[in-house]
């Protein structure tokens with residue numbers, strides 16, 4: 001127990017030092033894809049994309065709670081930079097959930113490497129929250145699958161070496177079955193869009209990926225036939241407290257920036273913090289940040305202890321994303337005219353907060369999951 005606490009403390013200190021360096025780096029590259037790749041590699045060199053991958057596969061083999069605390073620390077120190085490694089971590093979850101053969105084991109080892117960003121391709125123009133309605137297909141041809149379809153809003157789309165692709169196998173008869181496939185990004189028939197022009201998300205790339213008759217051997221399918229929906233749900237459940245941890249780090253940072261400004265800035269002869277309208281809101285936000293932290297840590301402890309965690313994971317993501325939005329919005333108000341015209345850290349958090357609302361399911365999706373467990 002004492003050993004775990006010491007190694008957790010050491011990891012958090014290392015993450016704090018790393019985030020300080022990342023925060024201080026100027027954003028000089030004009031090429032977004034190259035910049036995203038360089039940022040990814042900086043995180044991957046420290047193993048932050050592979051914290052939960054077992055050591056036997058080349059990962060750090062950390063417990064879930066320590067991983068969350070490290071992600072919170074990184075997000076506090078360098079807000080908005082964690083999307084790419086976190087997405088590869090999600091892909092690793094998918095592989096671990098559906099692992100059945102040597103191809104899958106090799107894929108996990110590849111993902112644990114320092115130069116192999118991954119992306120998951122689920123969402124489509126007409127399939128967002130309702131993932132069962134995807135139209136990408138995987139048709140059986142002999143011992144292969146042939147994948148066709150277009151995926152959108154894919155983080156890491158232009159830097160990924162591996163895609164985890166969700167596609168429906170058309171049935172000979174009966175119901176369509178949803179499945180996940182490991183797809184090497186260099187296969188013929190794959191093309192990626194230019195990175196989207198995004199509001200916020202300046203440190204990464206996101207775009208569409210088109211699969212046109214992409215042929216893969218059948219061993220590249222993860223899990224049993226028809227297991228894609230469950231596999232994705234399990235991955236989301238495990239990933240949500242980690243996304244929540246990242247939201248908590250950014251919310252805490254927004255709060256600290258607001259507090260700092262409320263001390264420095266005086267109006268009507270008093271520091272802003274001395275107005276009750278300001279101090280009460282700060283007190284409320286501090287309470288919400290703390291509650292969000294307890295929620296994500298509880299969900300991760302449940303994962304570590306093998307207890308049910310689905311509801312706790314959704315509560316954590318729901319509460320943390322709402323808290324981040326509230327903290328960032330209030331922070332923008334506090335800074336007043338300083339947010340006009342210049343790029344501030346608060347503005348980065350504010351835009352990122354909006355994106356964090358949708359990642360791993362919107363607030364309404366979390367409400368649906370929580371309601372289904374009551």
Ligand SMILES: Cc1cc2nc3c(=O)[nH]c(=O)nc-3n(C[C@H](O)[C@H](O)[C@H](O)COP(=O)(O)OP(=O)(O)OC[C@H]3O[C@@H](n4cnc5c(N)ncnc54)[C@H](O)[C@@H]3O)c2cc1C
Pocket residue numbers: 087119120121122123127128129130151152153154155156355356358359360361362363364365
């Ligand atoms: C920053 C970011 C990164 C992402 N990364 C990836 C990625 O890497 N790979 C990938 O495949 N996808 C990714 N996504 C897509 C993400 O999973 C979807 O945005 C999400 O599932 C919501 O789908 P949608 O945006 O189409 O919204 P919709 O499903 O169209 O929902 C729009 C609104 O309607 C609400 N709504 C929908 N259904 C219901 C209902 N039944 N009851 C009540 N309200 C409802 C939603 O809560 C939302 O507010 C990413 C999204 C974002 C914003």
